[in-house]
Amino acid sequence: MPPRPPTTSTGRGLTAVIAVLCLCALIAGAGLAGAPRVLGQQTPSDASRDGSAPGDGPASGDGSVAIVMDASSSMLEADVGGTRLAAAQSAARELVDSLPEGARVGMLAYGTEESDASDNRDAACRDVVTLAPVQPVDKAALTDRIDGLTARGYTPIGNALLAAAEELGDEGERSIVLVSDGLDTCAPPDPCEVAGDLAGAGVDMTVHTVGFLVDDAARAQLECIAGATGGRFTEASDAASLSGQLQFLTRRGIEGYQTRGTPFEMGLTLRDAPMLGEGLYLSELTGAAMSGGRGPAGHLGFEIPDGHIAHVSATLIPPVDPDPTSGVTAAGLRIEADHVAEECRVTGSDTSYEVGGGWKSPGATHLVIPATENEPACSPDGYRVIAQRTGVSASELEVEVLLQFEPVPSDGEITGYPAVQSVPADAPAPDFGAAVPVAGGTSFNGADAVGPGTYSDALVPGETRFYRVPVEWGERLALGLRVPGSVRGALDHIQLEVANPFRVKPSTAVRTTFEDGPEEVFLLDTVPVQYRNRDGDQEMSVQSQAGEHYIMVSLNDGSNSLPRGIEQPFELAVAIDGEPAPGPDWRPVFGDGPEPGLGGVAPTAPDQDPTAVDDGSVEAADEGAEGGTGWAWIAGGVLVVALAVVVGVALVRGRRGGGAGR
Numbered sequence: 001m002p003p004r005p006p007t008t009s010t011g012r013g014l015t016a017v018i019a020v021l022c023l024c025a026l027i028a029g030a031g032l033a034g035a036p037r038v039l040g041q042q043t044p045s046d047a048s049r050d051g052s053a054p055g056d057g058p059a060s061g062d063g064s065v066a067i068v069m070d071a072s073s074s075m076l077e078a079d080v081g082g083t084r085l086a087a088a089q090s091a092a093r094e095l096v097d098s099l100p101e102g103a104r105v106g107m108l109a110y111g112t113e114e115s116d117a118s119d120n121r122d123a124a125c126r127d128v129v130t131l132a133p134v135q136p137v138d139k140a141a142l143t144d145r146i147d148g149l150t151a152r153g154y155t156p157i158g159n160a161l162l163a164a165a166e167e168l169g170d171e172g173e174r175s176i177v178l179v180s181d182g183l184d185t186c187a188p189p190d191p192c193e194v195a196g197d198l199a200g201a202g203v204d205m206t207v208h209t210v211g212f213l214v215d216d217a218a219r220a221q222l223e224c225i226a227g228a229t230g231g232r233f234t235e236a237s238d239a240a241s242l243s244g245q246l247q248f249l250t251r252r253g254i255e256g257y258q259t260r261g262t263p264f265e266m267g268l269t270l271r272d273a274p275m276l277g278e279g280l281y282l283s284e285l286t287g288a289a290m291s292g293g294r295g296p297a298g299h300l301g302f303e304i305p306d307g308h309i310a311h312v313s314a315t316l317i318p319p320v321d322p323d324p325t326s327g328v329t330a331a332g333l334r335i336e337a338d339h340v341a342e343e344c345r346v347t348g349s350d351t352s353y354e355v356g357g358g359w360k361s362p363g364a365t366h367l368v369i370p371a372t373e374n375e376p377a378c379s380p381d382g383y384r385v386i387a388q389r390t391g392v393s394a395s396e397l398e399v400e401v402l403l404q405f406e407p408v409p410s411d412g413e414i415t416g417y418p419a420v421q422s423v424p425a426d427a428p429a430p431d432f433g434a435a436v437p438v439a440g441g442t443s444f445n446g447a448d449a450v451g452p453g454t455y456s457d458a459l460v461p462g463e464t465r466f467y468r469v470p471v472e473w474g475e476r477l478a479l480g481l482r483v484p485g486s487v488r489g490a491l492d493h494i495q496l497e498v499a500n501p502f503r504v505k506p507s508t509a510v511r512t513t514f515e516d517g518p519e520e521v522f523l524l525d526t527v528p529v530q531y532r533n534r535d536g537d538q539e540m541s542v543q544s545q546a547g548e549h550y551i552m553v554s555l556n557d558g559s560n561s562l563p564r565g566i567e568q569p570f571e572l573a574v575a576i577d578g579e580p581a582p583g584p585d586w587r588p589v590f591g592d593g594p595e596p597g598l599g600g601v602a603p604t605a606p607d608q609d610p611t612a613v614d615d616g617s618v619e620a621a622d623e624g625a626e627g628g629t630g631w632a633w634i635a636g637g638v639l640v641v642a643l644a645v646v647v648g649v650a651l652v653r654g655r656r657g658g659g660a661g662r
Helices: 016-027 084-098 118-124 139-147 157-168 191-200 216-228 239-248 411-415 531-535 538-542 616-626 629-652
Strands: 063-070 104-110 128-136 173-180 205-212 233-236 279-286 298-302 308-316 331-339 349-354 365-370 383-390 396-407 453-459 464-471 475-483 492-499 510-514 520-525 547-556 568-578
Touching: 063 084, 063 128, 063 157, 084 139, 104 139, 104 157, 128 139, 128 157, 157 173, 157 191, 157 205, 157 216, 173 216, 191 205, 191 216, 205 216, 216 233, 279 298, 279 383, 308 331, 308 383, 331 365, 349 365, 365 383, 453 464, 453 547, 464 475, 464 568, 475 492, 475 547, 492 520, 492 568, 510 520, 531 538, 547 568
Parallel strands: 063 104, 063 173, 173 205, 205 233
Antiparallel strands: 104 128, 279 396, 298 383, 308 365, 308 396, 331 349, 331 383, 453 568, 464 547, 475 520, 475 568, 492 510, 492 547
């Protein structure tokens, strides 16, 4: 965060069993006063449209999954210990056993009833059978149907997708997980076109594909099917890893970042920039086509109220890639302040780099922009921010934009605030007590509320867990992370970080490696939060705003030879140290922003019922840390979550070889 700015500007099979294991990973993935009111501005009493502390946003509802199995004639080819079909049946039984009770999962198979004779093509291309309807799973009945599968027919992928979509119905979030060992042999309908039609119709449905023993043509087709709906393609090719992969059949996959905010499209120029109000927004940016370059610039605008400064925080969301060695290439984001009037000199820029795969948590690129009230050319509604991606990646990535207007205290008030403070030499370390089970969020928006105490959680390689805790003026965070030996017996990498209410992270973080062995404890301190920390160095200035702060724990294994879906447990000790100190009453608000205005016109915030940040969950955390009874419902909920994550990615969030059956 730049210094205090009232008067200056600032600157990613060979065995059928492996294929179904990949299917498991797909099913098993994913599930935070008194100032004048102006157009598009919220006051702290507004909080947000939906009552908005971070993590209080709308949650994704329960979803449904339809698994489509390949029983075409090519599944009769030999595989380890029998045929591909026999191996797939064994793995599918394991999958069914791992499903949580009540999970809405159905299964279909194609090519199992009609022969692949050339004169039987019409009937064989309609051969799609429902083994179990999409409803709370009946494990015994579905296992019997799996055991009875025979492989004999064609590969009608397009028709199988249509049948699966019909089974899923038209309510809630729905996913199809398709397994195939080759190309569709029945088109029309073309399966990629079917997937595109589903996506184009605005259907809330994602298709994930798993290919094994597929050639280049089949790989391309399966990639196209998944890509058309925002799904994920995986490929099985390593029979030697079968025994190692079996251990995570009942485990889950990576839960991706949960975005939130009012959608908007950035403008191409300063003049056509959409005008934003106070709150959270969501957009997209395309990366650079060449190394060392920047992607196309996006523009956004806002009006700074008199006596205020603007905070613009932009969080680039890195993609979640199933390859555990991914995430080493940074995706950068640069934002720069500007004004539509050439005579108005507004400066300041900031750049951040994000990586996926659990190497670190996302953070924010942040600008503080003061209103240049003494410059006649600087109209209040002319302020703009230019955003550009850096790094080589032409794909689009989502960007969350948080816009805040902070009242500027008077010089007299600032003088009365404590000076810059560092971490006291005798600062106590956090104590580890009886741990309360929690389920950390998957983003700033879903951060789980915690207070002082000890908490137990788990994550898989490639994930970040988010928590939020209120830190007031004069207070500081003291954190401890206790990790048992690596559950997988691997050299794993874990990182503990913090972020301020604007999502900005100091460079001080704890990142270390650990292996199978005795538990290890890591500690992280922050400086006391003081307004005048803005006058200190960059590390100090980050801790210069009271309000909801964030704690992030990330895990990356850095290995492509070990299963990724094994949960690693950890304990997090949270302590808040320090003495209350004077500081401004203003706090950031986190609700979705009002609809953007066009043509340089600031948006008007709708009438809203006054709401306040709900600290009830934080109080419950305090009570649970003392007696445990206040957390009973959370402990029960964590059990449900731990089971439900088996079908998480398919239920919550949509995101490659020979021959086919005829």
